[in-house]
Amino acid sequence: xxxxxxxxxxxxxxxxxxxxxxxxxxxxxxxxxxxxxxxxxxxxxxxxxxxxxxxxxxxxxxxxxxxxxxxxxxxxxxxxxxxxxxxxxxxxxxxxxxxxxxxxxxxxxxxxxxxxxxxxxxxxxxxxxxxxxxxxxxxxxxxxxxxxxxxxxxxxxxxxxxxxxxxxxxxxxxxxxxxxxxxxxxxxxxxxxxxxxxxxxxxxxxxxxxxxxxxxxxxxxxxxxxxxxxxxxxxxxxxxxxxxxxxxxxxxxxxxxxxxxxxxxxxxxxxxxxxxxxxxxxxxxxxxxxxxxxxxxxxxxxxxxxxxxxxxxxxxxxxxxxxxxxxxxxxxxxxxxxxxxxxxxxxxxxx
Numbered sequence: 001x002x003x004x005x006x007x008x009x010x011x012x013x014x015x016x017x018x019x020x021x022x023x024x025x026x027x028x029x030x031x032x033x034x035x036x037x038x039x040x041x042x043x044x045x046x047x048x049x050x051x052x053x054x055x056x057x058x059x060x061x062x063x064x065x066x067x068x069x070x071x072x073x074x075x076x077x078x079x080x081x082x083x084x085x086x087x088x089x090x091x092x093x094x095x096x097x098x099x100x101x102x103x104x105x106x107x108x109x110x111x112x113x114x115x116x117x118x119x120x121x122x123x124x125x126x127x128x129x130x131x132x133x134x135x136x137x138x139x140x141x142x143x144x145x146x147x148x149x150x151x152x153x154x155x156x157x158x159x160x161x162x163x164x165x166x167x168x169x170x171x172x173x174x175x176x177x178x179x180x181x182x183x184x185x186x187x188x189x190x191x192x193x194x195x196x197x198x199x200x201x202x203x204x205x206x207x208x209x210x211x212x213x214x215x216x217x218x219x220x221x222x223x224x225x226x227x228x229x230x231x232x233x234x235x236x237x238x239x240x241x242x243x244x245x246x247x248x249x250x251x252x253x254x255x256x257x258x259x260x261x262x263x264x265x266x267x268x269x270x271x272x273x274x275x276x277x278x279x280x281x282x283x284x285x286x287x288x289x290x291x292x293x294x295x296x297x298x299x300x301x302x303x304x305x306x307x308x309x310x311x312x313x314x315x316x317x318x319x320x321x322x323x324x325x326x327x328x329x330x331x332x333x334x335x336x337x338x339x340x341x342x343x344x345x346x347x348x349x350x351x
Contacts, residue, residue: 003028003078003085006049006057010071012041017064022047025057028085042070048081058105075106107231107294111162114155115175122185124152129186133253136206137199144205144250152182153248157278158227161285164312165294167305179278183252190256201261209254210269212276214327217320220247220277224284232292247277276323283316 008018015032022030022045030047049057058073065071135144156179163171193199200206251274258267286309296305 003051003081004049004054005046005076005078006054006061007044007046007074007076008061008065008071009042009044009074010065011068012043014065014068014071015043015045018043018045018061021060021064022057025053025060026050027053027057028081048078050085107162108166110231111155111159112171115159115163115171115178117174117178117181121152121155121178121182125182125185126189128152128249129189129253132249133190133193133257136209136250136253137201137203137257139203139205141205153179154227156182157224157248157281158231158285161224161228161282161312162289162294164282164286164308165289165305166296167308169308172308183274186249186252187256187259190253191260192256194257194260196260199257199261201258201263201266205250206254206257207266209250209273210258210266212269212273212323212327214324216247216273217276217280217324217327220280221284223247224281225288227281228285228288228292232288232294247281248274251277272323276320279316279319279323283313283320286312286316 006022010018019030019032027047027049030045032043032045047057054075061073065073132144135141156175159175160172160179163169163175251270254270255267255274258264258270290309
């Protein structure tokens with residue numbers, strides 16, 4: 001994450017409080033501009049803040065200004081600073097205690113957009129479903145990965161995990177609803193394709209999305225963790241989005257194709273794979289958010305967030321353990337049955 005300018009616009013009598021907060025949180029530089037408005041005096045104070053201190057500075061400013069009226073905090077991105085600020089050794093050691101990869105507020109604005117059920121989201125789901133379905137039935141891996149660049153299910157899943165980390169039930173509900181609508185659209189379009197067109201139901205890429213295994217669970221866990229880590233570290237999440245999309249959209253498309261073709265057992269296998277992958281992505285993303293220290297500012301909200309996190313870990317972790325047990329038991333059962341199916345009676349003795 002890069003440097004940012006934190007700008008505070010507030011009534012003039014709050015200027016001393018704002019400057020004190022900035023001075024206590026090691027800004028690289030700060031400056032102020034007094035503005036006169038009709039009916040009162042306002043002050044604009046800006047500070048160039050290192051990434052390691054942005055979250056603590058924002059929290060302190062909100063604590064200091066809460067209860068007052070007419071204030072606003074604005075974050076500005078910074079492309080470059082000349083000369084580049086270089087902390088000394090003592091400063092580097094102090095930063096380790098305050099290190100945060102990204103601010104909670106910046107992450108919220110980034111992630112909340114992915115939970116919205118917009119027309120663009122629905123169009124992305126529809127288009128990626130068409131391309132992914134064509135790739136599955138033709139075994140075209142390159143086209144399949146290309147369809148995943150859109151990554152329509154990345155936003156809702158990360159938003160749900162982020163909402164669980166903050167105890168934000170409204171965000172969790174919005175994200176779950178958006179994912180459900182996208183899933184229904186993808187399955188519905190795929191059902192129409194499976195019922196209306198003669199498709200190759202024996203295509204390897206398609207059949208692979210109707211079988212559930214521990215390897216797929218591991219991919220989904222890694223995808224969710226990488227997506228959350230990319231966001232909290234300020235890295236690009238585009239390639240991670242491809243990973244998440246590969247784990248989520250193809251199984252949804254496989255459900256619809258198999259249902260449309262009347263293959264209920266195969267559709268059920270794809271549904272199990274989709275459920276496992278959704279739970280895995282959310283569980284891993286939630287664990288990363290928790291590890292990175294993403295939590296509400298106020299104590300009461302922290303308590304609610306910890307309850308939300310605990311409940312999410314129990315539900316998602318329990319679901320994955322049950323499904324993993326089912327996968328392992330199915331494997332043992334298949335091996336056991338195969339052993340006896342391969343047995344032959346010894347030849348009868350002569351004489």
